[in-house]
Amino acid sequence: MGEWKETRFSEIATVIMGQSPASEFYNSDGKGFPFMQGNRTFGDRYPTIDTYTTQITKKAPQNSILMSVRAPVGDINIAPLEMCIGRGLCAINAKDGNNEFVRFLLSYNMPKLKLSENGTTFTAINGDNIKNLKILVPDLPTQKRIADILSTYDDLIENNNRRIVLLEKAAQELYKEWFVRFRFPGYETAKFENGLPTGWEIKKIGDIARIKSGYAFKSEWWSDEGVPVIKIKDIQNTTIDFSDLSRVSEAHALLAKQFFVTEGDLLIAMTGATIGKLALVPFSSERLVVNQRVGKFFLGDNPVSTVSFLYCTLQQNWIQELILMIASSNAAQPNISPFDIEKIKIIYNKEMVDDFNKQASNLIEQIMLLRKRNQNLSKQRDLLLPRLISGKLEV
DSSP: OOOEEEEEGGGTEEEEEOOOOOGGGEESSSOSEEEEOHHHHSTTSSOOOOEEESSOSSEEOTTOEEEEOBSSTTOEEEOSSOEEEOTTEEEEEETTSOHHHHHHHHHHHHHHHHTTOBOSSSOBOOHHHHHTOEEEEEOHHHHHHHHHHHHHHHHHHHHHHHHHHHHHHHHHHHHHHHHTSOOOTTGGGOOEETTEETTOEEEEHHHHOEEEEOBOOOGGGOBSSSEEEEOGGGEETBEEOOTTOEEEOHHHHHTTGGGEEOTTOEEEEOBSTTTTOEEEOOOOSSOEEEBTTEEEEEOOSOGGGTHHHHHHHHTSHHHHHHHHHHHHHHOSSOBOOHHHHHTOEEEEOHHHHHHHHHHHHHHHHHHHHHHHHHHHHHHHHHHHHHHHHTTSSOO
């Protein structure tokens, strides 16, 4: 077994704290240096480039570890390219180049690091908190072996994610071919009236499926054990983020029995920054229940067989823009009601929708299966991580 020693984080890695450029340095013409602001970086668990700056203030090299240092503290990702980082972010790089090990080391030590959070409205940690963090590290060969083992799980997850993207594109392309371009089976002989094929009509979403906002669980009911509850924050990338689900007792969960979900159920965020975001419930070994302000579409006992049309429809840009417009007009904080969603009008033909659901359900099932595999891989990695990083499991 390799040699392990206690040290400070600053001994093994550099830490660059972000600083937002002054407003005069921003531009929107696509030129300059890509810039990421901390409070917008991890909204979808992946970084996005929000704007640009013509003057570099704090620079993160490509493949740097990016970590949020303002609430929510501790979200970690990798810089996809060289970029300027603003408030709320820091860039971390291993001094020996082994960023993979440092990333896992940070994840393991995150509970200890979060003990140094301060602030009331927005909690945060500063650079000294990170640099002075006491850690236990092995020799470099052992670091590399640990990183290789854990990275194998991440690589498998990423491969599955790439397959999911292709399946999503296939489902959306089939949808657009039938319901946007009107190249559905038999379109060659179809007649059109008022811009629609004969037999097609305008319906409201509520005519196809009812939607209700989830159950209002009381704050004192939250527990470390029991039935998992899906909150708005858990809706990520058209699926559920299972990494930090809140829980309630069985008795409290049964109060919300109409909001239990099963594989293939469709959920939507109804307030806040992620409003309009969808989640297709993947295969899960646990029962799940929905919290307030997360809308559940009621699609019957076998939602997998009927969800495809609605899932693809609600992802159309014009519907997402309409949801945001309605939500922004309702209150100071964007929100949308089940009634607002149900009254959105769409084009519809029952025969075509039924045929589409039959063809697309295979794609949807594959997506859900890959999501389930990723859940299992994440669990296996997360079980291994503390044993490897603490030295309890020899490599």
